[in-house]
Amino acid sequence: MWFTGLSGSGKSTLAMALERRLFSEGYEVFVLDGDNLRHGLNSNLGFSPEDREENIRRVGEVAAMFANSGFVVLTAFISPYRADREMARQVIGQGYYEVFLNPGLAACEDRDPKGLYKKARAGEILQFTGVSAPYEEPEQPDVDLDTATRTVEDCVEVLIDRANLAFRLAD
Ligand SMILES: Nc1ncnc2c1ncn2[C@@H]1O[C@H](COP(=O)(O)OP(=O)(O)OP(=O)(O)O)[C@@H](O)[C@H]1O
Ligand SMILES: [Mg+2]
Numbered sequence: 001m002w003f004t005g006l007s008g009s010g011k012s013t014l015a016m017a018l019e020r021r022l023f024s025e026g027y028e029v030f031v032l033d034g035d036n037l038r039h040g041l042n043s044n045l046g047f048s049p050e051d052r053e054e055n056i057r058r059v060g061e062v063a064a065m066f067a068n069s070g071f072v073v074l075t076a077f078i079s080p081y082r083a084d085r086e087m088a089r090q091v092i093g094q095g096y097y098e099v100f101l102n103p104g105l106a107a108c109e110d111r112d113p114k115g116l117y118k119k120a121r122a123g124e125i126l127q128f129t130g131v132s133a134p135y136e137e138p139e140q141p142d143v144d145l146d147t148a149t150r151t152v153e154d155c156v157e158v159l160i161d162r163a164n165l166a167f168r169l170a171d
Contacts, residue, residue: 001072001163002063002088004079004138005101006130007116008108010147010155011076014101017156022072022163030066032059034077047127053084060088067095072163080129082136099159100141103148105130 001018003011015031022029034055038045042058045051056079063073079085089096108130109117120128127133138144143162145155 001074001097001099003076003099003101004085006105006108006135007078008111008113009101009103011101013152014155015074015076017152018159019074021156021160027072028070030071030073032063032073032075056084056088060091064092067092078129080135098138098141100138100144101147102144103146107148
C-alpha cells in the first residue's frame with residue numbers, strides 16, 4: 001500500500017495505525033516511512049528533484065523485496081512526482097495499491113505537526129512540497145481519502161476493508 005500526500009496529510013499516522021490493525025489480523029506487516037528512511041538508508045539524499053526520484057526508487061525496490069517475501073508493505077512518503085510513483089508501481093507489480101491522502105493543503109498547513117510549513121513560509125526551508133515545490137496529485141488512486149473530515153479510526157476502517165479485498169483478489 002503506497003501512501004502519498006502532502007506533509008501532514010496523515011501518511012505516518014495511518015501507516016502505523018493500519019500496521020497495528022493488520023498485525024492483529026495475522027498479517028506480516030512492514031512499514032517504510034520517509035521519517036525514518038531519510039536518516040538511514042537514504043541519508044545521503046536531499047530534496048532536489050533528482051534526489052527525490054532516487055529516494056522513491058530505493059523505496060520501491062525495498063518494498064518489492066519485502067512484498068515478494070510475503071509481507072504486507074505500507075510506505076509513507078510524500079512521493080510528489082507521478083513518474084516516480086509510476087516507477088514504483090512497475091517495480092512492485094500487480095500488488096501496488098495507491099492511497100492518496102487528500103485533506104487539502106490548508107488542513108495540512110493548519111495541522112503543521114512538525115512546524116515545517118511555518119519554516120517553509122518563512123523561507124527557512126526551500127523546495128517544500130505544496131509551498132515551494134510541486135505535488136502532482138494521483139490521477140487514478142485506488143483510494144482517495146479526505147483525512148480532514150474523517151477520524152483516524154474511520155480511515156483505518158476504510159483501508160482495512162480495501163486491503164482485505166485487495167489481498168483476497170491477489171491470492
Ligand atoms: N483522519 C486522519 N488521518 C491521519 N491523520 C490525521 C487524521 N486526522 C487528524 N490527523 C492528524 O494529522 C497529523 C498527520 O501527521 P503525519 O505525521 O501522520 O503526516 P505525514 O503525512 O506523515 O507527514 P510527513 O510527510 O511530514 O511525514 C497527525 O497529527 C494526526 O494526528
Ligand atoms: Mg510522516
